[in-house]
Amino acid sequence: MELTNWLIYFAAVLGLTLTPGPNGLLALTHGAIFGSRKTIATILGGSVGFATVIGLSMFGIGALLAASAQLLIVMKFLGGAYLIWLGIQVWRSPSLGDTSPKAVSDVSSASLFRQGALAALTNPKGILFFVAFLPQFIDPAISLITQFVVMAATFVVIEFIYEYVVASLANRIKPWLAKFGKKVNRVFGGIFMAIGVALPLRG
Numbered sequence: 001m002e003l004t005n006w007l008i009y010f011a012a013v014l015g016l017t018l019t020p021g022p023n024g025l026l027a028l029t030h031g032a033i034f035g036s037r038k039t040i041a042t043i044l045g046g047s048v049g050f051a052t053v054i055g056l057s058m059f060g061i062g063a064l065l066a067a068s069a070q071l072l073i074v075m076k077f078l079g080g081a082y083l084i085w086l087g088i089q090v091w092r093s094p095s096l097g098d099t100s101p102k103a104v105s106d107v108s109s110a111s112l113f114r115q116g117a118l119a120a121l122t123n124p125k126g127i128l129f130f131v132a133f134l135p136q137f138i139d140p141a142i143s144l145i146t147q148f149v150v151m152a153a154t155f156v157v158i159e160f161i162y163e164y165v166v167a168s169l170a171n172r173i174k175p176w177l178a179k180f181g182k183k184v185n186r187v188f189g190g191i192f193m194a195i196g197v198a199l200p201l202r203g
Helices: 003-017 022-034 036-067 069-092 101-105 109-121 124-137 144-172 174-180 182-201
Strands: none
Touching (some): 022 109, 036 124
16 A cells, blocks of 8 residues: 555544544443443454454445345444444443442443444444445555555554543543533433434435
8 A cells, every 4th residue: 555545544534533423432431431441342342343344345345235225224223223222221321420349340341342343333334434435545456455454454543542542531531420420321322322313314
């Protein structure tokens, strides 16, 4: 991948990462509840999910979606349903300012990892973005595997740093979050549920 091409890709990925989305919001809520160290599991799950989405986009999911409009509809509803479920979990979770030992120990790192991965994998908006976005940077003269490694690594590193910063900031404003308690949970949970409802309705 040529340096000029990579720099353009890097700038585009940076812009995409800084746009609020389900994984960033999940990192924020988990960072506030469990602390930034434990939220690394959530971020790693999201990283694996995003790398998988990039791989699927580069190796043929675009053609599959183009051939089957029904598959896209199913993906939209599955993604929406998962985000609604996630919103309910955030709504019902301990106060975002509560990082008591019980709150932290009640959930395993594997569970946080799964939530991060599913948030990335079940967002068809992300898949469609990569289907339309990545082909602009693919050079037929270079190994597709090599380009996948470079593109996926670039995205994952930027996304990981961004989500970890978000989780760390959430951990620092715990006193404010604790002050408002469950109200903050309901705001974040409501946002997840609203995205989940709106997702299948988008054209």
